Amino acid sequence: MGINRLAHYSIRTTDLEASRAFYTDILGLRVGFRPEFKFPGIWLYMGDDDDKEYGTVHIIGIDPNDPQGLIDYLGDKPLDSLQGTGTVDHIAFTATGLAAMRKNLNARGLDFFERTVPSLGLHQLFLTDPSGVTIELNYPAAEAGA
Numbered sequence: 001m002g003i004n005r006l007a008h009y010s011i012r013t014t015d016l017e018a019s020r021a022f023y024t025d026i027l028g029l030r031v032g033f034r035p036e037f038k039f040p041g042i043w044l045y046m047g048d049d050d051d052k053e054y055g056t057v058h059i060i061g062i063d064p065n066d067p068q069g070l071i072d073y074l075g076d077k078p079l080d081s082l083q084g085t086g087t088v089d090h091i092a093f094t095a096t097g098l099a100a101m102r103k104n105l106n107a108r109g110l111d112f113f114e115r116t117v118p119s120l121g122l123h124q125l126f127l128t129d130p131s132g133v134t135i136e137l138n139y140p141a142a143e144a145g146a
Contacts, residue, residue: 007054008043008054008055008056008057008058009056009057009058009091010057010058010059010060011057011058011059011060011129011131011133012060012062012070012077012131013059013060013061013062013130013131014061014062014064015130015131016040016041016042016059016061018130019042019059019129019130019131020042020044020059022129022130023044023057023059023129024044025108026104026105026108026110026127027093027135027137029044029045029046029056029057030044030045031043031044031045032044032045032055033055034055034058037069037073038068038069038070038072038073039060039061039062039063039067039069039070039073040061040062040063041058041059041060041061042058042059042061043055043057043058043059044056044057044058044059060074084131084132084133088133089134090126090133090134090135090136091133091134091135091136092135092136092137092138093135093136093137093138094137094138095137095138095139096139096140096143097139097143098123098125098139098143098144099143101125101137102125105127110127111127111128112125112126112127113125113126114126114144116141116144117141118141120141121140121141121142122138122139122140122141123138123139123140123141123143123144124136124137124138124139125137125139
C-alpha cells in the first residue's frame with residue numbers, strides 16, 4: 001500500500017463564481033477539463049491538462065434548484081456545515097513571488113497574515129478562500145526579506 005501524493009482537494013460552495021475568482025485571480029490556478037457531472041463545478045489546475053492529472057482543486061457547486069445530482073454522487077451535507085475547514089486546519093501550497101502576492105492581496109483588500117519558520121527557511125502567508133478555507137502559501141524565507 002503506497003500513497004504517492006495528494007491528488008486534489010474539493011470545496012463545496014453555494015457561490016461557484018466567487019471560488020473560481022479566488023483560485024484563479026488570487027492563487028493563479030487555471031480552469032481546466034472537468035467531466036460532465038449532474039451538478040455544477042470547476043476543476044482547477046496548476047500544470048498542463050493531460051490524462052495523468054485531475055486538477056488540484058475541485059470546486060463543487062450546489063444548485064439550490066436541483067441539488068439531487070450532487071446528493072446522488074457525493075451525498076448530502078447541510079448548507080450550514082459548508083463554512084470553514086472543519087477538522088482540516090488548512091491547505092498549503094509551495095509558491096514563489098511573495099512580493100507580487102502581497103501586492104495582489106493588498107490591491108483587493110484581502111486580509112492575510114505572515115510568519116517565518118527560520119529553521120526551515122520558509123516564509124508562510126495565510127489567507128482565507130470565499131468558503132472560509134484557510135490557505136497557506138509557503139515561500140522561500142529569502143523572499144520575505146527582499
